[in-house]
Amino acid sequence: GIQVEQSPPDLILQEGANSTLRCNFSDSVNNLQWFHQNPWGQLINLFYIPSGTKQNGRLSATTVATERYSLLYISSSQTTDSGVYFCAVGMNYGGSQGNLIFGKGTKLSVKP
């Protein structure tokens, strides 16, 4: 099956710093999503980005499908950005939806 590797596994930032999280995947996908799990456990979808670049406020993501990686950028980090960031990939066929395979996540701690 598809393998998903995220790096780094842990990241500590000072508030205001920028960071880049990486997701590598082992096979072609047409479904890629980034999630944030806050310290209380809630999982929030950040981006649906099987290819291209998207931005939402201080967050942006880029997926280069041909090279099988995606990057999540966090600019001017805030303490509320702390938590675990997951990349999840999968294949959808026609109108159906394939399974999502999750990476093990990057744990981000933003210090005030």
Next chain:
Amino acid sequence: DAGITQSPRYKITETGRQVTLMCHQTWSHSYMFWYRQDLGHGLRLIYYSAAADITDKGEVPDGYVVSRSKTENFPLTLESATRSQTSVYFCASSDSLQVPPKTQYFGPGTRLLVL
């Protein structure tokens, strides 16, 4: 408008007992999913459902049973709980009619401890 809810939020049970975790969504999404989250493994798919009365196995289905008689509900049953099923369980839903499509939305999770 509650979105997607799970109950109970916390559950302690004993080995061998049957446990049912409930998931309810108010969006009429066609797809629903059950994941478990364990340290060192991230999230792993247990079962999913493309529509009412259609379910399929995910990565780790052994020891679990699901049903989906109504679009909005997707209960997960542990027929005879084992200690290895101690985990945090997440339910999610998505719909191909969403914009963007196939985005998954997660419930708050159920923390299950099997003694």
